[in-house]
Amino acid sequence: MKGKHQRLILVSVAIVALIGAVLLAMSALKDQAAYFYTPSEARAKAVAPGTAFRLGGMVVKGSVKRASDGINIRFEVSDGKGSLPVAYAGVTPDLFREGSGVVADGALRPDGTFEATEILAKHDENYMPRELEGMKYDEETHKIEQKPQ
Amino acid sequence: MHAYANPTRFLGVARPLAPWLFWIGIALILGGSAAGLFLAPADYLQGDSFRILYIHVPTAWLGMGGWTGIALCGVMQIVWRHPLAAVAARAVAVPGALFTALCLATGSIWGRPTWGTWWQWDGRMTSMLVLLFLYLGYIALASASAKSGEQGGVSRVTAIYGIVGAINIPIIKGSVVWWNSLHQAPSIGFSGSSIAPSMLWPLGLTVTGFTLWFMAIVILQMRAILANNRIEARLRRMARG
Structure with a gap:
């Protein structure tokens, strides 16, 4: 024993x-x-222009501007506390869209724009059928509800 | 618990149980996969590619659950000198490694269309890859200890390695919460799920099915190890004459 x-x-x-x-x-x-910095984290850390890092956050609604050449794209990435303008030349993933999560690989230009060399779409934890699109998952009650318009 | 430390008593329970676990598991896996492929609606964003979830989630759970089992068996072996615990830990290692590899593979296949990349070194993916390497190290140590005559079990060094390696399990779980990561936060928690019910129920079937099937494989493996022990013991007796 x-x-x-x-x-x-x-x-x-x-x-x-x-x-x-x-x-x-x-x-x-x-x-x-951390896999990426959010815009306010990048600002707090005062990342020097030209230093490579990943920027992650939400694509601000209404901010995506595609140039007529179909390659160059500009948009704002926000984390709710701050935002940064992003410029990118290339094809974006299918799930890249306004209001969704995004992770961009690149560096800041001296003018404060984040120049991305790679764009990845970040998926969130919600899975729902097409019929339910526009409805929202409520984190508190754990119910899928109609999003207030 | 010690009643089942006796291999004969364990085999008396395990032998009739294994085929039930095996075939019910297979039926649930097939049923759940069919429901996931044909009955569940397509996702509003990902379309059909989300359906890999019905394989990815069970493999992730069993890869992590398998190592948790190895660690618990390690404690039982070190503290209580439980001989069957060492055999069980050895039996879990290969299927656990296989499921971890399947989890990484299915995640990568899903990541390409969803994120736009096969692989990124984010916290979740890196810690899961570390788990696969831990399994490979465990398998190597376990096969070395089998050769040095541990009666089908694993050496105490292997058991300690299993306990220490368990520290990776909460890291995998927390990787998407503690750090910014590319992998999304958990969809299923204790209090609910952010997967629509019509898409969730086939996942319940495949998770249960894979779990039963995993248990059947582990029992079959343990029976094979114990049978091998008896052969070796008999050969030793015969050699002594």
């Missing part, structure tokens, strides 16, 4: 120490492990 209890205590202590070490590492990693 004694050996069993000793081993149980040893294993428990080892697991607690391990979890503690990982929590410390995680909190130190917090910034570095």
